[in-house]
Amino acid sequence: MARVRVCALKDLPEGGVQIVRHGGDYIAVFHREGKLYALDDTCPHMGGSLGTGYVSKEGTVTCPWHGWEFRICDGEGVWPQGIQIRTFSVLVEEGEVFVLLDEKGTN
Ligand code: FES
Structure with a gap:
């Protein structure tokens, strides 16, 4: 299991x-x-960066390229449905944020 440092928690404020x-x-x-969620940043459609997409009040992120939409909490496709993106466990330790990945880069 690989532990990949993301940033200091203070650099990832609510809504960030x-x-x-x-x-x-x-x-x-x-x-x-109040919770941290880690998703594959690469949209499965054509590779847009989901981390730069629009986050809705309902907890979805919309890809900035063509509008595919996913639930942040579990990576499930809202539009189109039936598409699942990878999610990862997040750990906060001593004020630092990490994502946990297995050897294949998944979790
Ligand atoms: S690349 Fe994300 S919707 Fe097309």
């Missing part, structure tokens, strides 16, 4: 997003309603 690179992967970490 940080994007971290690990190998060839990019992971977006969202701070929403």
